[in-house]
Amino acid sequence: MAFHEHWPEESVHGSDAVSATRKEGARLRPIGNLDLIRRFTWEISSINMYLEELRQFWARTLGISGPQWLILMAISDLDKDDGVPVNVVSKLLHVDPSFVTTQSKLLEKKGLLRRRPSPIDARVVRLSLVDKTQKHIASLNEQYKTIREFVFQEFDENELTEFTTKLATLKNRLEKACVRISLDF
Structure with missing residues (x-):
């Protein structure tokens, strides 16, 4: 059986549109195809x-590690001119x-960022x-x-x-699943 033989005619004839009825029906059915879930994973x-x-490629341009690059990117995305608390970066x-x-x-020792105590709470x-x-980050913008x-x-x-939005929902459910599993151990 060819891959497309189980799909309605509209899919076979080049239409990318998925009928609303079929889409809703798919949402209501439990996902039972483990092969599909494994492939997704x-x-x-x-x-x-x-x-x-x-x-890693972009991190090497600064002589740092991939996780250090992520820290710089998080600060770049979150900073609104008054710095970003460490706990906000760690949560992201x-x-x-x-x-x-x-x-x-x-x-900071490499001269790539500043660390300052908050004026509100020195801790x-x-x-x-x-x-x-x-x-440096701006110079990579065109390539990015x-x-x-x-x-x-x-x-x-x-x-x-x-x-x-759907990926965020999956992430949240995976986070909850990890909490559930951790409670079992």
């Missing part, structure tokens, strides 16, 4: 590996705050990028834009929003 794992490879990256503290001290350390790092356009060319804004 492997695809996500592969995507993560390629993202890691890109991070899903790592322990002590890891961000240790790595940010190394990045809170705020991280910000130095000008040199901001300029080209890659982003190539990778996401199949999605319009609405499709990407919907897909990202």
